[in-house]
Amino acid sequence: MSLWMKKAMRGAMMLPLAGMAGLAAHAQDASAVSAYVDSSYLFLIGGLIVMFMAAGFLCLESGLVRSKNASMQSLKNVALFSVAGLMFWLIGYNIAYPASTALGGIIGIPGAIPWSGEESLDTGYAASSDWFFQMVFVATAASIVSGTVAERVKLWSFLIFVVFLTAFIYPTVVSWEWGGGYLDSEWGFSDFAGSTLVHSTGGWAALVGAIIIGPRAGKYFGEKVNPMPGSNIPLAALGTFILWFGWFGFNGASQLAAGTFDDINAVAKIFANTNMAAVGGVLAAMILTAVLYKGKVDPTMAFNGAIGGLVSITAEPLAPTMGGAVAIGAVGGVLVVLTVPLLDKLKIDDVVGAIPAHLVCGIWGTLIVAASYGNAFMPPAADAVGAIGVSYVGQLVGIVLTGVVVSALSAIVWMVLKVTLGVRVSEEDEQLGLDRADTGVEAYPEFAS
Amino acid sequence: MSLWMKKAMRGAMMLPLAGMAGLAAHAQDASAVSAYVDSSYLFLIGGLIVMFMAAGFLCLESGLVRSKNASMQSLKNVALFSVAGLMFWLIGYNIAYPASTALGGIIGIPGAIPWSGEESLDTGYAASSDWFFQMVFVATAASIVSGTVAERVKLWSFLIFVVFLTAFIYPTVVSWEWGGGYLDSEWGFSDFAGSTLVHSTGGWAALVGAIIIGPRAGKYFGEKVNPMPGSNIPLAALGTFILWFGWFGFNGASQLAAGTFDDINAVAKIFANTNMAAVGGVLAAMILTAVLYKGKVDPTMAFNGAIGGLVSITAEPLAPTMGGAVAIGAVGGVLVVLTVPLLDKLKIDDVVGAIPAHLVCGIWGTLIVAASYGNAFMPPAADAVGAIGVSYVGQLVGIVLTGVVVSALSAIVWMVLKVTLGVRVSEEDEQLGLDRADTGVEAYPEFAS
């Protein structure tokens, strides 16, 4: 079920029942207020935990770039979170949850711009709490891009890309599903907390960016891949744990309610499954790297294994058993380990490994949702009350549509930037490092050789 | 409305209504307990989130000092949080929320020392939860000082200053407003979560300290300013995000209640506005530095822009629209960028930029509160029920009184320390670095040149 449907249902349950009076009406109100408070509180706490993922991406990405670009990478992460917040307020939210739609739900028509919260008991939660919770998700998508295109992208061009990603591209994708649009109504597409909507969207934008911007100077010589090791592995490890921490908010609060027996059980199960998927991702990545690389275990593979496992469970963290969650996450970890060298073969330079973890595992996690439901291999069909069931076909349509549209729109934005402002720094600046060239502030002025 | 008034009102609403009996009384009790639990829970969760700001200051300050002093700066941050907790328990809390007052509310007369929590349903919240929430605010004020006077202040002299700041100076200022004293009752001064009470108080104490202690050796040569870049920018960036994260607790939980339709809407709006002010601060600081410094964007300006924006919205995070919050934060970001070089002109050596972010933006944020209310340019006057309205005059009185009293008391403490223990380390030790001189433990023994 989509976010939009859940919200609509909760809203409906909160409408005062006409014809009831006196005590009953008051009890109804008290119960509605209580549920309203609980849901809003969940959005705020959940959103706060997800907001902290911005710090996780900061640590992960600053730790995995070379020291001459770490100051710039820190700046970009703070800046992108700011741009995402601004644009999702000005434009994005109204497109993601549109006033109306065109082209059968493909295009969301925004209502009043900029978004303004109007609080009503009927909605079931404080409007600002919902905005806050949604905003931190769009920031996550933007963070994914920043890691892939690090060490050579121009600061302002990158931020302008983030403007388009967070104002138009991501919100359009979200409108198809959580906004109740095309994928939700026509295909029964199911993506609980955003394996596709958030992580693959960020991943496609990153992939197209990496291709258009090109690899870092000196990364590929013919068939040879020149390793450019990250400058601060403990910082990257801290970032991994911060992301892991934040994911409990990401998945847990996406249940959208925690005030009933069923809801709190669901949130609890989501916590357990989210953790187990990360566990599976870490251990599978560690074992596989040990096997592939003569016993050596690359920590960055373990970190990306955790993230890959978390992305994999995000599309459906509730339905699987805990063993299923381990397995889903483990496949994610394997995909990370196998995809990282594959990208290098294709000479696609993904500095932090965001494409394997977010895009590839996002696809995997979204597909496997169908296995949790009956009739999985059947084409999508409406059930007795008109809801479309989850199927591999429906999931695949969502994955492909997202991939095609996000890639196309991202390519347009990146290409326009390329021929106007330019998307990458000069060779001299890249050689010197973005810190000295563009910020004037070195990340570690006393350490770096 | 002051914290004190809010508390009194909530307490009053919780008093069992005389004359009601049986079921009604039980319902009353159940409702009072429920509100008591909710408020206490909010204080604990909010306080916990604010407590984590101590880690944010640690990262920011340790990242912005040179590596030879980073171990000492880490130690100071852990130590000051400890001293603040101890003194606010022994003395501070009882002065901030005094048993009685003298001199028309200027001087708070503490009750029992040390503070002991006595739990009563009538207060509306668990006494210890309130103490915890208040304690993490005083620690914030102390952290501000530590950043400004870094790299040359003596450890124990600094900690003794923190003793006085957290036991007497900060609590006195707080008593005027949140304690229901002079500024609240006479001037209608309004400072929701502490732009003046917390941030300017820390800022004034830091400013006076910086002047009395003097700049770091070699910082100023005639008109020339010798840059002393921070040693670990990614760590400072992480500190910025941790502070940003903590600010949701700082401002959000300062609503003091979240259990009703109006309260949760307020908390949600505060979350959204708090974020937007930081966004405004970051982007304004980035754009202005790019303009002023030939396209180069100093990350530390962006970080302090975030903090400046957050400080600016702290005095009134609820009343502004989201656009207003962006604007208030953006002005904060501009003030940071303009004030940092101004301090250098005045040869006031503020190592981490705490005075621009906390003092200057604290003044700005407190003043602009008046714009959110009617009659803003009128002198303060009592309304029909005797409450004093918010006005520029009243806000200015609070700003000036805080500045004069905190500066004077801080100057006395710093001067007494200067002529007794001394406030700064020897030239040799400063040259060598505080880490080797005073801790015997280098921050990065294997890296630093």
Add this chain to the structure above:
Amino acid sequence: MSLWMKKAMRGAMMLPLAGMAGLAAHAQDASAVSAYVDSSYLFLIGGLIVMFMAAGFLCLESGLVRSKNASMQSLKNVALFSVAGLMFWLIGYNIAYPASTALGGIIGIPGAIPWSGEESLDTGYAASSDWFFQMVFVATAASIVSGTVAERVKLWSFLIFVVFLTAFIYPTVVSWEWGGGYLDSEWGFSDFAGSTLVHSTGGWAALVGAIIIGPRAGKYFGEKVNPMPGSNIPLAALGTFILWFGWFGFNGASQLAAGTFDDINAVAKIFANTNMAAVGGVLAAMILTAVLYKGKVDPTMAFNGAIGGLVSITAEPLAPTMGGAVAIGAVGGVLVVLTVPLLDKLKIDDVVGAIPAHLVCGIWGTLIVAASYGNAFMPPAADAVGAIGVSYVGQLVGIVLTGVVVSALSAIVWMVLKVTLGVRVSEEDEQLGLDRADTGVEAYPEFAS
């Protein structure tokens, strides 16, 4: 009272009272659901906060090892958290909370394997929320070991040890007390949040490991101790604050309920006391090191003082006054400062100081619980309703039994590993550093000399 008893009591209170019907039954249900939601929510939020301690241990340990092993130490911390989660799901939880017991409660007989949550209103909380909350505690125990045996233990041997620790050793100890077994039923042993069960268990396993694995090459020359300073003190400081933050969840949520007047007051008091114990630990450690070491204050002693204070209050964070909490924590800080050189005298190489902070302070904190109760020096006796009172004798029995059994089982596992896979890396690899030898990824490839 043990966790088990608290749970049983809460479960009992939630059973629908037979013979009540209609409205009363519905009210009963509503109240039971509300308590169920509150408790589950507390477990999830508390567990999440404790989960973040994994990041704290990561920072502390990665910061306190030499840079040539920091990448490996980061990897170990991510890996151990994964192994702990996997094993506590597969085996550990069912032993800790056994279906039945043998040998008078010494051996827990697990029920269905692997653990699967079955949600029932009668239990009083969501099964998965309890599992999650318990799981993050076992991970803490494993983190303690990882710090002590750092810089020379083999990765896979360490992880296999963690398998046994988290699947069998820790769960057996927990079953004696929180599982309602031998120590709880026979001795009135009381350990609120795990000074012994979690911290000493980890500490004993670490101590035995350090002895069997032996000290780092070059650490001890005859009577001479070769200092091997940590490579990143600010990171260790951040780890300390993260642990401090996490401890509010560790102790606070161990109240297990927060929905009543008494419970929320207890949680609030636990927050205040937990903070004050850390305060006492920091300040005592700082003052004592200044006295012992000619005015120099070792930051790592202050950090371990905080942790020592926190461990000391963990066995009973509710009963002491705030002054008592300061004193209990201060003794912990003193014990840390005195025990660190003692271990070096014994040539037991504890890289991060985990044995003083977790084992020694765990013993101290557990013993002093008896002082908070009457008849403390009497042998344990049953009260009117058959509960065994808390006594020094009972506490000592718990401490000794835990020490003997954990040490013996740990010794067996470490010895078997030693004679099979081997427990330490080759001399060459140790010299080279584990990062280059075993991970192929240096922690700071551009910085280290």
